[in-house]
Amino acid sequence: MTDDEQFAEFAHAHAERLRTTAFMLCRDWHLAQDLTQSALTKLFLSWRRAVQADNLMAYAQKILLRVFLDHRRRRSSSESTTAVMHEPAYRESPELRLTMLDALAHLPERDRAIVVLRYFEDYSVDRVADVLELPVSVVKSQTRRSLAKLRELLAEDQLALFAG
């Protein structure tokens, strides 16, 4: 099997999962698709190195995370604030429950990535630190802060999930 065929096989098998991770990071399916495609392109270009990795999927996730963070950095650098953002409706109408995905979107990009990797992808703290190239201590402290922020944002009936 050629490198291209190996890559295509891997990509077909994991593209959906990568897109789901990307969606949780950006909350936009179309952008998630673009991020996935960019990540797969970069993976293709580094395929020979990638296949030597211990965990190819983790390697692909790492590329995706970098593509996402890079996209956010570039987008924020080319955007300017044109209007004041209104308070979300759920603050004015408590009956509108904020979903977990909504709450995640309120976290800074890097913190969101930490939560997604830790609690959705079930990565260890060490692996999150490796993927995001952060010190373990930062991952731990940011995880605590992120969970506190999520607690603050989520409705009462969901807070029980954080009781442990």
Place this chain on the structure above:
Amino acid sequence: MTEDLRALLRAELNNERPPPLGDVVGAALREGRRVQRRRRRVMSVAAGCVGVLVVVLAGGVAAYSEPRRSISAADSVVAASPAATSVPVPLGHAAQKAAASPGSVPVSPTAPTTLAPGRTLAIHSGVERAAGAREKATTGAMLHLLTQLLPAGQLSNAAVSAADDRYVQLYLDRGDGPGMVRLVVGQLPAEDTRPPRGGTATVSIEHVPGNCLQDTVAVSRWPDGTAVQLDVASCLAGDGRTNPPGRPVLSADEAARIAADPRWGVTMDADLVKAGNARFGRVPVFDS
């Protein structure tokens, strides 16, 4: 808690209605192959330059009996080959500047040539002093250095590529209207142990007919694989369909001199990176 949180996320994801995945894999393969082709093109140009370098070195030996002198790093030209002539190509003030080169390597001012269709030069770029720390190059640092290297004029439209790392754009108006330059820095893969940077860049200059974004292309390459490509456009940045007219704002020799500056690299001087990030940390993105 972890399980609960994961279950909640999965439940919410199940309520989502994602659009069809589409052919992301095919698109990624096509884009990846396109990038590979481009890299191979740069490498083939670089490989051609290696041959020229051999000739240049041989010429250096032939000229060994001539009195040696140091030539300014940015400006000194070892060889030029426009049309089987051994007359050095003047780059800026090359003849006037005979100050100590950063590389401090005496270079013969003349050398033999080739009959390449474009033009290939071996430019003694000098070796950047390793006095300060080095950091991973940023687009901010690249823009900052580019502004220092470009001739005097009105600069505008600083931007970075949406698609590639270390790929920047600037407009320069020297009084005749704006023109666009784009510069990309990369490192060619090393087959074996990477040799030291070296003090001589091999620079090829080509003109790409029918591509206004690359009216003139100067590609410099150092022995360690560092490669810099400077595109001098005859049009301005487009909207994806058309590009408004512009004018080439650099001569081929000016482009070669800029591309051969020793400060370019995948790592750059830490102070330069710091200053560049402060000055160009937030710039727009260009696509086409």
